[in-house]
Amino acid sequence: MRLAGRVLRVGRWWAIEVPILGIATQGATKKEAFEMVVDAVEALVDKQGFHVEVHRGDRESFELGTDDPAALTALLLRRLRSRAGLTLAEVAARLDAKSLNTWARYEQGRAVPTIVKLSQLFAAVAPGRDFVITESRDR
Secondary structure, three states, rough: OOEEEEEEEEOEEEEEHHHHHEEEEEEOOOOHHHHHHHHHHHHHHHOOOOOEEEEOOOOOOOEEOOOOHHHHHHHHHHHHHHEEHHHHHHHHHOOOOOOHHHHHHHHHHOOOOOOOHHHHHHHHOOOOOOOOOOOOOOO
């Protein structure tokens, strides 16, 4: 699993963002900007041994990937719920779930949702928005 981002020169700085996570940072060099976004994501996941890698794309695009999709998905779901200003109970209600664990097990990284479930979870916290799946190459 990879998350799309973009990097661009803004004055003498390199700005970098991963929009779906709501993360933005900058660096004096492009390399430093990439290091900053990796550090930000790893700090937010806060899991021993968790690492992300930058997969550079064309010009302004890049992707962040990991060999721990549960942890990255957990971060994504936490950030989406937080940005929506929802509690676990509110998300569970939107999912018509009887238990808070319906959402919490994914948000805690104890389970990895299928693509269908991920779409349902995403719709619960971001109504009117959807995932766009695209093909990517290792670079």
